[in-house]
Amino acid sequence: MSLPLKVYWGIAFSVFLILFTFILTFITVHLTNSYIKEDKGKGLSNLSLQIANNLDRYMWxxxxxxxxxxxxxxxxxxxxxxxxxxxxxxxxxxxxxxxxxxxxxxxxxxxxxxxxxxxxxxxxxxxxxxxxxxxxxxxxxxxxxxxxxxxxxxxxxxxxxxxxxxxxxxxxxxxxxxxxxxxxxxxAREVQSSIINPYIDSGEEMEVFILSSTDQRVILGPESYIGQTLPFTDLTKSNLTNGWEVETWEDDQSFLTGYSQNNISLNYPGLEWTVLIRQPEKAAYTAAHHLSIVILISGIISAAIFALIGFRVAGKIAKPLHRITQQAELYTKGNSANFIPFKTDIKEIEELSSSLQTLINTLGVTESNLLKMEGIAYRDALTNLPNRISLELTADELLKLLNLRGTNLLFSISIWTALSR
CATH class of the missing domain: 3.30.450.20 (PAS domain)
Incomplete structure (x- = not known):
């Protein structure tokens, strides 16, 4: 099924922008997630280092x-x-x-x-x-x-x-x-709260764990973890004294986990506690999720706006083309067609109109010349009466007509003789 040009353009604009929006959203969310993961991980690591340093300084x-x-x-x-x-x-x-x-x-x-x-x-x-x-x-x-x-x-x-x-x-x-x-x-709880509470009050989901240096059990943290040993602690501590990782905890939920050990060079026998701060990975990506929604909504609105713009632009293009089509239809029906180039500010349409006008003019001249040549071929130059060629053509047409009607052949011959004299 054929579509009007303006409808076609409107759909094309919409489909293009929607596809572009989805691609842009995918790329943006992917890059944003990577950036946020890195940024959040470093932030948690720095917070854990700050708590570890404050604990160490307090003990010192x-x-x-x-x-x-x-x-x-x-x-x-x-x-x-x-x-x-x-x-x-x-x-x-x-x-x-x-x-x-x-x-x-x-x-x-x-x-x-x-x-x-x-x-x-x-x-x-x-x-x-x-x-x-x-x-x-x-x-x-x-x-x-x-x-x-x-x-x-x-x-x-x-x-x-x-x-x-x-x-x-x-x-x-x-x-x-x-x-x-x-x-x-x-x-220790007061030191931890003084650093973490401002983030929690602003809506951040964070939990702090302080681990003993002797057996790596939790000595400060959520009540359900007190006295327990975290399964991945050895791996975390073997990598770096300060850093972050994405860890899967015992409930199979992924957390961004920043960690740090007391390592201030102070002249006292420190306890080398390890501080962990975890944040649900989903919570860390909340900003990226909100951004993707904003991009999608903006893309859909933009698609609707540009579809209307495409509809209007296509209408401007289609209007002179429609007028040219009407003139061509008039010409095919035997009516005169006046192809005056339209002032459309679209160079290609003006050139098309001009070319069609030239073509019609040429066809008109050719048709006129053919009529003149036909008159010369079928009429006597002196009397301007139909000549023998014209009469033979006319007789052939009459014979065909008479045969169709079953008219007497003798009568037809008499007519032919009369016409030939």
Whole structure:
């Protein structure tokens, strides 16, 4: 089925633009996804590094404070236990992150402590004392044992602590005891929240995991993961100390995962925690998805607009062609045709109109010449009457007509004779 030119052009414009839109959308989404994956991955890696550095700096600050405190003469003198306890209480008031601070003797018996907690009890079997006899010690996160029922627990949950301890030595270098401190693990949550919460508040889906350096178990993160070991941790840590990957977690969901280890060059025995930040891969591509929708809608609207434009442009082209066609039909029916070139601002149509006009004029002249030649061939030059050729043609036509009607041949011959005289 033939279509009008303007309809054809309208459809052609629409199909072209829709195909172009789909191709553009596919390419744009593919490139955008790659860019977003790279950008988001680096962003998560940088955030994890920021959290790891802040954790390290915080621990270094607390370690430095305990180290300085251990050098105070008041803690090495024969001052009363109450005086030493008062010093420890004032430090705790200034730095609330210290849940407990205590001083032991050479055997591990606690002599003085904040609020008098655990005084006259021994910690000789605890790492916080055993390790500190050889040098400064920082212990990983653990549940409180002796202090579990003595200190307030956050939100009614488990009380988790980080250990810091340094040896106490006299001027001769002899070991005289240990200055030990327990940090509440809540400070780590505060460090994490101060960095991550602005992103979460803006609608980003993020979860933070802090892994122990000893057994790679989760020591801070979503409640359901606490104490667990992540299946891909070894692979992640073996690659780089800082980076990102697309990891498939145990629920078979893909996450962009940024990771970093504590690696600040500070003069203290760090814990080398690993910080992971994960974001669902689908959530990371939300911007690309929205962009693809915008491109598709824009393409469809553009296709509709350009279809109308194509319809109008095709109409401008088709109108003079239609007029030329009408003139040609008049000519074929024997009517006169006046092919005057149309002023259409389209050079090819004007040339077509002019060529057809020339053709019609030529055909008219040829037809006129043929009529003149026919008149010369069938009429006598002197009398202008039909000559013998014309009469023979006329007789042949009459004979054919008479034969069709069954007219008497004798009558026909008489007519022929009469015409020949």
């Amino acid at each position: 600050s607390r370690y430095s404070e305990i180290t300085i405190l251990s050098k105070l003469d008041s803690l090495h003198s024969n001052d009363s236990i109450s005086d030493k306890r008062e010093i420890l209480n004032r430090v705790q008031e200034e730095i609330p992150a210290f849940s407990w601070i205590g001083i032991t003797d050479e055997s591990g018996m606690i002599e003085a402590s904040t609020s008098g907690l655990l005084e006259n009890q021994t910690i000789s079997e605890r790492p916080v004392f055993i390790e500190a006899r050889e040098g400064p010690f920082i212990g990983d996160v653990h549940e409180a044992l002796l202090l579990n029922d003595l200190l307030p627990r956050p939100d009614g949950g488990k009380l988790e602590l980080v250990d810091i301890s340094v040896p106490l030595v006299n001027t001769s270098g002899d070991f005289k005891g240990v200055l030990a401190a327990h940090l509440s693990w809540e400070w």
